[in-house]
Amino acid sequence: MSEIHKDLNKHPCFNPAMKGQAGRVHLPVAPNCNIKCNYCDRKYDCVNESRPGVTSTILTPEQALVYMGKVLEKEPRITVAGIAGPGDPFANAEATMETMRLINKNYPQMILCLASNGLAIGPYIPELAELNVSHVTVTINAVDPEVGAKIYGWVRDGKVAYQGRQAAELLLSRQLEAVKSLKAHGITVKINSILIPGINDRHILKVAETMRELGADLFNCMAMFPNVGTPFGTIREPSKEEVGAMRTEAEKFLPQMRHCTRCRADAVGLLDQDRTEEMRGCLSACAQ
Ligand code: SF4
Numbered sequence: 001m002s003e004i005h006k007d008l009n010k011h012p013c014f015n016p017a018m019k020g021q022a023g024r025v026h027l028p029v030a031p032n033c034n035i036k037c038n039y040c041d042r043k044y045d046c047v048n049e050s051r052p053g054v055t056s057t058i059l060t061p062e063q064a065l066v067y068m069g070k071v072l073e074k075e076p077r078i079t080v081a082g083i084a085g086p087g088d089p090f091a092n093a094e095a096t097m098e099t100m101r102l103i104n105k106n107y108p109q110m111i112l113c114l115a116s117n118g119l120a121i122g123p124y125i126p127e128l129a130e131l132n133v134s135h136v137t138v139t140i141n142a143v144d145p146e147v148g149a150k151i152y153g154w155v156r157d158g159k160v161a162y163q164g165r166q167a168a169e170l171l172l173s174r175q176l177e178a179v180k181s182l183k184a185h186g187i188t189v190k191i192n193s194i195l196i197p198g199i200n201d202r203h204i205l206k207v208a209e210t211m212r213e214l215g216a217d218l219f220n221c222m223a224m225f226p227n228v229g230t231p232f233g234t235i236r237e238p239s240k241e242e243v244g245a246m247r248t249e250a251e252k253f254l255p256q257m258r259h260c261t262r263c264r265a266d267a268v269g270l271l272d273q274d275r276t277e278e279m280r281g282c283l284s285a286c287a288q
């Protein structure tokens with residue numbers, strides 16, 4: 001990684017001590033996705049990093065740069081610029097990479113962060129490291145293709161779409177390579193795992209163990225939100241107690257994130273002082 005112009009400890013998601021002092025802005029430049037999670041409702045934001053809500057405004061990279069400036073005028077405590085959908089950053093790789101280039105050049109003090117399903121990030125990892133992208137989250141819900149085949153409706157690689165076990169195998173192999181490569185490039189890696197009762201609840205610990213072996217830094221077990229009309233719409237949402245118990249078990253393998261607020265793809269502000277609603281006008285104005 002080239003010269004660091006920033007304090008990497010000031011990421012409120014990776015460092016809970018910062019959550020009342022430092023904030024994040026998600027730049028919604030990535031509308032498309034290259035996989036279909038059976039809990040996802042694409043009318044809403046990516047549940048990789050969000051809770052259901054109204055669809056985000058989509059910005060171009062240039063608009064995201066203007067928006068970044070406006071957000072910092074209103075909320076100078078923002079230390080992190082991230083891309084968390086509403087689809088996958090690398091199903092929109094051109095927009096994602098250009099946004100990272102623009103923010104790195106114009107706001108070198110910003111910590112750069114991305115959240116991805118890991119399918120298509122691989123070829124971009126060397127440039128991400130050069131651009132000082134320091135924090136990446138990969139959502140990995142299964143490390144066994146039998147389990148993965150129940151979670152993913154399809155996986156699209158270029159022009160070819162896969163289903164069933166083949167889809168799950170492809171996604172898993174890319175995810176494992178991505179985590180290894182991110183670590184080899186000195187990037188801090190968080191794993192998000194969506195807890196889906198009856199599907200992967202007995203498997204999450206295996207995910208955590210495998211991720212420890214690959215050198216991941218942090219594990220974030222999140223409750224699935226049952227979106228009505230999706231294949232998993234009738235599965236119940238796991239309780240706080242179930243998620244808490246899973247985190248306690250998974251802590252044997254990796255440090256746990258316990259303060260995730262399941263932010264939207266256009267979230268802005270401190271984690272415990274969200275200003276997304278307030279900034280909505282500014283976001284829409286930048287999209288014009
Ligand atoms: Fe939806 Fe995110 Fe899964 Fe894509 S990766 S299908 S946007 S939850």
Ligand code: SF4
Binds near residue numbers: 024049259263
């Ligand atoms: Fe941080 Fe969780 Fe919000 Fe992502 S969804 S920005 S990890 S608090």
